[in-house]
Amino acid sequence: MERLAAAMVESGYCTPSDIIGCTPTEIAEITATAEFALPDDYLAFLQVMGRNPGTLFQGRAIPFPAYLEAREVAEDISRDEEENLTLEDKFFFGHHQGYIVYFLERQSPGVFLYQEGHPEVQKLAGSFGQWLWDSFERSRSIREENRRLDVEIERKRAQMRAEGKL
Template sequence: MPEPMPELVERLISGGLATRETVVGCTPDEVAEIRSGHGVERLPEQYEEFLLLMGRGAGELLRGTDFFYPGIRGLADDGRELLEENDAAHLLPPGAIVIGMHQGYELYWLAPSGELSWYVEAETEVSRTWPSLAEFLAAQIEAQQRLK
């Protein structure tokens, strides 16, 4: 079972990757803006929880990646464009929510099943998947702690 988002925040802080001041959540209005940008009434529960807890920033977590507000505004269109340009639009399942992009050539999305997919430009398949957003974030925290 994936770790709850508040526990991931505590791991960031205890691991020295963030402080309480650098973990900043989105406001409900900002979450509504993201929802609207995707044209949906509801975001996946884990993603909404992520946005409310750390959607504006989480210390060093995913630094350099558009994974936080306001950088994530417009990602739905940007992500579809990247996939279309690479003849990979078929990889994005109906109802998926684009949640991150790294320097215009890497894309992250959540499928309706909750699975998180990572795509790299010029590929014909998804590069990697995680069972959930929380498991992806836990893996990112572990990787960044090893680098530290």
């Protein structure tokens, strides 16, 4: 987890002061609500950046205390007769705008997602740590593409100004 935090800072994704871990009391509160032992990489995430992982999950309710809301969101989704989400043997740790929930399952090291209106559970990664790295790499790639597009747009604007078209 320290390596991921360092990579995030190195890439300009955030500053060291942006990354804030949960307190031992908060981690104990989280683990007390789980029906099974949570994976070590999830616990390491909580310790290193569980309260604030910079902008890694911008737009998604994942940092502490979002896990409290995630279970409620999952319960709301599961009440709908058209949904196939079950609550047993799952630890819901995050959500996105009340229609997507992220969770861990008993007997599986993977990270899963359920989206309202889509009856299939999606496996996002083989482990929580892998999911974090994948999320970081995907976000970094998007940021780099946005920077490239910004440079291209500015180049075209300069060309149009030079040609008197702007």
